Amino acid sequence: MAKVERKRALRGRAGRMKGGRGSGRTNPGHVRLWGRHPVEAALKNPDRQHRKLWATREGIASLDGDLPEGFPVEFADPSDLGRLVAKDAPHQGLVLECEALENxxxxxxxxGEANKPIIVLDQVTDPHNVGAILRSAAAFGAACIVTQDRNAPPESGVVAKSASGALETMPWVRVVNLARALDDLAEAGYWRIGMAGEAEATLDESMTTGPMAIVLGAEGEGLRHNIAGHCDTLARLPITSAIESLNVSNAAAIAMYAAATRSMD
Incomplete structure (x- = not known):
């Protein structure tokens, strides 16, 4: 596919969703992050537009490096910071309000890089799971994660905390139509593997040496029938009968490890 045609085919991005109160999503377009790793990563991200940092003096001292001169900081007690974030959120003396990342x-x-799989999430709505998957994707060198706009959590403090800084480094693509995005990946040369516990083949048996997309469904629900139908093959992890299934973030991490260690011969 010519580059200009591929760009036309692969584009597809809807507006961002609004988060609930205390989730770390404030006004539309604003995100509130907390905890040392998420805040430090956001401060180091040149693509992040910052608005204000609330902090204890101990929180400021824990950061790696100095804040830019003139950076808007308001010192506060830990109890005051607790009122700015989700209930019982471990803010570690740091709360940063910033703009959402660009589309x-x-x-x-x-x-088409064979060693950089694309991770596609079908209706994985728990922000803790999405954050953990972002973290694993960064650790195992994935190209990006892909979600559908209306069936995924918004960018938020909960996602950022679970991602432990990976929200700032791992690309997160939101598309309007997930099935169409899978079709576009096929046109771009990707082998699409849908993870399903009922599949006959294991993941190891289903992988190829070329570019690959790993598709995971929501915990309990699994892949929707339509999304499974847009995969080239279905595969399972070879777990024992001692447990019915794995948490989706654990399954994603194992699948990414398998992709990272497969033979490229």
Whole structure:
């Protein structure tokens, strides 16, 4: 596919969703992050527009490096910071309000690199799971994660805390139509593996040496029938009968490890 045609095919991004109170999403377009790793990563991210940092003096001292001169900081007690974030959130003396990250598009990351799988999430709505998957994706060198706009959590403090800084480094692409995005990945040369506990083949048996997309469904629900139908094959992890299934973030991490260690011969 010519590059200009591929860009036309792979683009597809809807507006961002609003989060609930205390989730770390404030006004539309604003995100509130907390905890040392998420805040430090956001401060180091040149693509992040910052608005204000609330902090204890101990929190400021824990940061790696100095804040830019003139950076808007308001010192506060830990109890005051607790009122700015989700209930019982471990803010570690740091709460940062900033702008949401700019939109990204699938054609920017579907470049056909065999050692950089694309992780597609079908209706994985728990922000803790999405954050953990972002963290694993960064650890195992994935190209990006892809979600559908209306069936995924918004960018938020909960996602950022679970991602432990990976929200700032791992591209997160939101698309309007997930099935169409999978079709576009096929056109771009990706082998699409849907993870399903009922599949006959294991993941190891289903992988190829070329570019690959790993598709995971929501915990309990699994892949929707339509999304499974847009995969080239279905695969399972070879777990024992001692447990019915794994948490989706654990399954994603294992699948990414398998992709990272497969033979490229």
């Amino acid at each position: 990204t598009f699938l054609d920017e990351f579907a470049t």
